[in-house]
Amino acid sequence: MLIDLSGKTAIVSGSTAGIGLAIAKGLAASGAHVVVNGRHREAVDRAVAAVKAAVPDAKVTGLAADLSTEAGATDLVHAHPACDILVNNLGIYGPQDFFETPDAEWRRYFEVNVLSGVRLARLYLPGMEKNGWGRVVFISSESAFNIPADMIHYGFTKTAAVSIARGLAKRMAGTGVTVNSVLPGPTLSDGMAAMLEDEAKASGKSLEDAARDFVLANRPSSVIRRAASVEEVANMVVYTCSDQASATSGAALRVDGGVIDSL
Incomplete structure (x- = not known):
């Protein structure tokens, strides 16, 4: 399958590292003009x-802007008034007990993980509809369905992303614009690598082996029995953004290694 995105402009929020950066590379390799985003100019460069x-x-192209804020979204639209592909990848995560998570933290997760994508979709979808072609992808997580007991505030935002993508797909029905969510499972991203680095060094294991052990211990329902690579997740996103995926809309596409134990 040859995916050709030549002539398309793709914006990937939160794409200075990890899955977001892998998506940016994959879209660029397919010929798209990619806008890379992060909060800090050094990381963007x-x-x-x-x-x-x-x-x-x-x-x-790189743009430094905090897309969890209205001001950041406005800066992005001023710099890039239109796009053909929007990947809402920006997100934060971290464990915290429900009874120790204050309102401010719930609001922060909602602004970053949910409203950032809502704002950008609201800003860019009308132009896609006018052009009769567009792709919007919300990066969710297997945690949208397997809500982590130690990250309820995070799981809630990822469930919201799936719901928004499904609703927007219906809203854009018949326009030539598709909207989907992609659900990674445990992935050996920069964040996971940093989390496992000390353990890997202490045990003499490679990061891949340490990640595999983490998956077996913490996501025992995994079918592939290892962490995915960021490139494996990016491959699904690039396909979802292609002409070949024109009949896929409103879907929650899993790249979870089979962690979600349902049909």
Whole structure:
């Protein structure tokens, strides 16, 4: 299958590292002009350089803006008034007991993980509809269905992303614009690597082996019995953004390694 996104502009929020950066590389390799985003200019510049290193002829632009705020979303639209592909990847996570999670933390997770995608979809979908073609992808998580007891505030936001994507797919019915969510499972991203680094060094294991042990201990329903790579997640997103995925809309697409134990 040859995925050709030449002539398309793709915005990937929160794409300076991890899954977001892998998605940016994958879209660039398929010919899209990719807008990389992060809060800090230094991180954005590093990400742009990483995309160019992976895809020497990449068309890539960087924008430093905090897309969890209205001001950041406005800055993005001023710099890039239109796009064909929007990947709402921006997100935060972290364990915290329900009884120790204050209102302010719930609000912060909602602003970053939910409202950032809502704002950008609201800003860019009308233009996609006018053009008769567009792709919007919300990066959710297997935690949308397997709500972690130690991250209820996080799981709730990922369930919201699935709901918003499904509703927007219905709202855009018949327009040529598709809206989907993608649900990664345990993934050996920069965040997981940092979490497991000390343990891996102490045990003499590779990061891949440490990640596999983490999955077996914490996600025993995994079918692949290991962590996914960021590239494996990105592959699903790139396909979802392609012409070949034109009949897929309103779907919750799993790249969870079979962790979600349902048909």
